Amino acid sequence: MGATQTAATAQQIVNELGRKARAAASVLSQTSESQINDVLDSIAAKLRANVKPILEANEKDLAAGRQKGLSPALIDRLKLNPERIEGMAKGLEVVRDLPDPVGRILWETTRPNGMNIQRVSVPIGVLGMIYESRPNVTIDAAALCLKSRNAVILRGGSESLNSSLALHKFVQEALNEQNIPADAASMVPIADRDAVGAMLAASDLIDVMIPRGGKSLVERVQSEAKMPVFSHLEGICHIYIHPTAKADIAKAITLNAKMRRTGVCGAMETLLIDKDFDQKTAKDVLAQLIDSGCAIVGDKMAQRLDDRIGEATVKDWTTEYLDAKLSVAIVSGVKEAVNHINTYGSHHTDSILTEDKEATDYFLKNVDSGIVIHNASTQFADGGEFGMGAEIGIATGKMHARGPVALEQLCTYKYLIHGTGQTRP
Numbered sequence: 001m002g003a004t005q006t007a008a009t010a011q012q013i014v015n016e017l018g019r020k021a022r023a024a025a026s027v028l029s030q031t032s033e034s035q036i037n038d039v040l041d042s043i044a045a046k047l048r049a050n051v052k053p054i055l056e057a058n059e060k061d062l063a064a065g066r067q068k069g070l071s072p073a074l075i076d077r078l079k080l081n082p083e084r085i086e087g088m089a090k091g092l093e094v095v096r097d098l099p100d101p102v103g104r105i106l107w108e109t110t111r112p113n114g115m116n117i118q119r120v121s122v123p124i125g126v127l128g129m130i131y132e133s134r135p136n137v138t139i140d141a142a143a144l145c146l147k148s149r150n151a152v153i154l155r156g157g158s159e160s161l162n163s164s165l166a167l168h169k170f171v172q173e174a175l176n177e178q179n180i181p182a183d184a185a186s187m188v189p190i191a192d193r194d195a196v197g198a199m200l201a202a203s204d205l206i207d208v209m210i211p212r213g214g215k216s217l218v219e220r221v222q223s224e225a226k227m228p229v230f231s232h233l234e235g236i237c238h239i240y241i242h243p244t245a246k247a248d249i250a251k252a253i254t255l256n257a258k259m260r261r262t263g264v265c266g267a268m269e270t271l272l273i274d275k276d277f278d279q280k281t282a283k284d285v286l287a288q289l290i291d292s293g294c295a296i297v298g299d300k301m302a303q304r305l306d307d308r309i310g311e312a313t314v315k316d317w318t319t320e321y322l323d324a325k326l327s328v329a330i331v332s333g334v335k336e337a338v339n340h341i342n343t344y345g346s347h348h349t350d351s352i353l354t355e356d357k358e359a360t361d362y363f364l365k366n367v368d369s370g371i372v373i374h375n376a377s378t379q380f381a382d383g384g385e386f387g388m389g390a391e392i393g394i395a396t397g398k399m400h401a402r403g404p405v406a407l408e409q410l411c412t413y414k415y416l417i418h419g420t421g422q423t424r425p
Helices: 003-029 031-051 049-070 072-078 082-097 137-147 158-178 194-201 214-226 247-260 278-292 312-320 334-344 357-366
Strands: 105-109 117-122 126-131 151-155 185-187 208-212 236-241 268-274 295-298 325-331 349-353 371-374 392-394 403-405 410-420
Touching: 003 126, 003 151, 003 185, 003 194, 031 049, 031 082, 031 137, 031 158, 049 082, 049 158, 082 137, 105 403, 126 295, 126 312, 137 151, 137 158, 137 185, 151 194, 194 214, 194 403, 208 214, 214 349, 236 247, 236 334, 247 268, 247 278, 247 349, 268 278, 268 334, 312 325, 312 334, 325 334, 334 349, 334 357, 334 392, 349 357, 349 403, 357 371
Parallel strands: 126 151, 126 208, 151 185, 236 268, 236 349, 268 325, 295 325, 349 371
Antiparallel strands: 105 117, 117 410, 392 403
16 A cells, blocks of 8 residues: 555544544533443453453563564553553542533623623543553543543554553443443554544644654644644653752652653653752762662763763753663752753753752742642652542643643633623613
């Protein structure tokens, strides 16, 4: 099949999915919260009852990924195990128990003429979700979209297609059981990259596009999408150690933020250490990271703290390693730290370790990121950790959705006006 034929086939598939999703969205908007909760319960039960076939499908993807030479970080993103499957099931139950995001009165006023005006939350409509590697996004996205009464068209990456299709099967079975159109949560069944282009062009069928994956994917979506996009380009996350930071906190948090899972978007990529922070503790912090398998590059002052630290280049300050590698800079005061973050960061997640209230307040107010943290790991950048049940992703833009994109961010609003015969003079 030629490239033109392939593109035409992908467009036909996406157009058909889009038309059906649009019809399903109309049904979803009239579906009760209890029905949706029953769907989420059913998906969770199916996941727990089908761990073996899910892992068998995942193993196919893992084997193909290893053969392709995927990095350890990408293999980790791709890998499912019983604990992660149980995590998906529990996430569904958390979303089930969250308040219904639809139909909330966000604002209300009564005008002098007696006319009542309400701003009320409503679903966006049809969402497009393009993601790479992580098959669990299939479940997270379906749960959040269904709870917020949005239809969704899922397009998982080619490297996770077997896993994603196996998980998606249970979503559609649960929808059918509740007599809700299975097209409310559909999935592009082909791995062809032309399907991405077809989705990005379908502005008449898809209201908002949400990419979740590597920089090249997100850049493509931001460049080509004909509809609004919720996205982040990178997770260049920082931790700044202030002179008043406690030694035990500094060591525990930096190790967790970098090495807990190096391939997640909330992993620390740059460590900023104040020049007035205790030198012995600073050396211990860095030695602990290096001894745990983390390669470190740094500026000249950082290199003096440990002879195993390589030389950092300007490019390192803007690099999301997604691996056991870290850049380190020595800064003079909280203002210089904030300036470094706002200059080189990606507006994702940044943390300050300090016992000083004035420094904390300055950092939290002036760091221009979606998530700003005091005395905790950047790896808490996750909708589940925020009590949102799950997330579609972490948005770093400044319009509508910022930080974890969860139920509330998947709703828009409309104005409802109640009159008693008023006419405008």
